[in-house]
Amino acid sequence: MWIKTLYVLWWLVLGAPAAEDRFPPNANHIFNAVHSSMRQWGSSLNHNGMSFFLASVPAGTQLYHGNSSPQPVNGTEWLAFEPEHALVFTKPFPHGPPSPDRPRGGSQILLQSAQGPEPEDDPYRRGWLHTYTTAKDLRLLYVDGMSAAKTNNGTMDSQDRILFHDKFEGRPAMQERERADLACQMAREVWNGRLDGLLRMEAGFEVILCDFGRDLNVVRVTRVKGNTKRGQRNESGGNGTGQGNELRGAMLWYKAAASRYGGIGGRRVVLNYDHFVSAFAYGLDLFRQSEDTGVMHPRLTHVSSENLEPFRQDLSRLILDHGPQEPSFDWQAIADMVVERYARDLRYMTSGQLMTMTQLQEEIENSLSPFIDYDDRNTSHEVDRCSLQFIPAEAPQEGLAAHAVRSVARSVCTTLVDVWSQSDYPMAIAQLQELTNYLSWTTWKECGKCPDNEICMVPMWPLGTIEDYKHPECRDASMPNGKGRRYWGTLPQPPTWR
Structure with a gap:
């Protein structure tokens, strides 16, 4: 060196x-x-996305949703591209299922194991995996980077400062239900219904879809495996308190996310590369060194609202003047x-x-x-x-x-x-x-070729260490969370999860 x-x-x-x-x-x-874009690997390393793309998800694409009810969902909710991602949301919650005023969150599975098992008679011990297909070509706004990561590291800068015009300034990063509702309100009232939702990434890609009933066809709703009862060993190596199943869920989730390092696959998402907007195009002084990680990343928190206004206007023009399905060069x-x-x-x-x-x-x-x-x-x-x-x-x-x-x-x-x-x-x-x-x-x-039971671990919210970011390495998929200082800082506590 x-x-x-x-x-x-x-x-x-x-x-x-x-x-x-x-x-x-x-x-x-x-x-x-x-x-x-639309790659888990590069978007995990460049996690503070500064660009917005118009995205299309073709009709007939399978997407997944997990919750505590077998009833098909209507209205605004979240979808995952991988079923293992959606399975995370079928796990039990500390005080029953989430409600619209108490959003749920992608890392509940990890917090749950630290808080102990659910009561054995709790009716929400087992949830449901919903499988849908898109009823039409979805029109989405893709917020690049790890824009679904609920952190203070800058992962939400472009959403909060550009898309939402500083409406969440000074508020916690966990106002996810409010973000979803505001995005869908803007899609209807500001952009004349030209968008069906947002496309984002955490450990896996997700869609915030504004109207499940209109835009999806139900394929099936299936009951998931419940937690192992107390005092019993289980095949996942748990101790009988349910932690084995939760750890298995985390393993499946991160393996599925890692399988998309090279892209979402199957042309399940098509981006318009001829017309998009990026903070890098405005001559702004963006890069700041993180006090927590020591890594330089672009931020928008220090840029005045006046200097960001051209970016906001260009984003609106992008949505109003162009469509995700219009032809573009790859x-x-x-x-x-x-x-x-x-x-x-x-x-x-x-x-x-x-x-x-x-x-x-x-x-x-x-x-x-x-x-x-x-x-x-x-x-x-x-x-x-x-x-x-x-x-x-x-x-x-x-x-x-x-x-x-x-x-x-x-x-x-x-x-x-x-x-x-x-x-x-x-x-x-x-x-x-x-x-x-x-x-x-x-x-x-990149790590190079890992053994079949391992993944090249890079911080994917909510897991990962500073060392994982600086020097990614192959790690057993059943133990994705490495040792050392956490990359994302302290995880917030319920009930602030989406």
């Missing part, structure tokens, strides 16, 4: 072109927002190709394994050779050919994603061409290190 630091200092002392010329500000963050697929092509190469080049300038140049030439005319060298043409490799000729020229993906691809190719012509090894490594710091691709934190 100290060698890389020395290289960077050397590069800065010797001088370099202005960083904003080589690496346009925030193009990297918009690129990463596109790349991580910029995420292009971002994927850029990352898959260069992530391993850049990590290898900065790893210290290439010990001389000659070795480094040979490796760079291997990457660039398809774009070089060795009879007529022209570095400008080489950069163009390299940066446009994955971008179809008919791809849009305008839009946030178009500019960000083109810019990031060009930054990669320009740096490689520049470093290839270098004669100074420390300066070359410093340039490459500056590039990787700028890119901050989330793939560089």
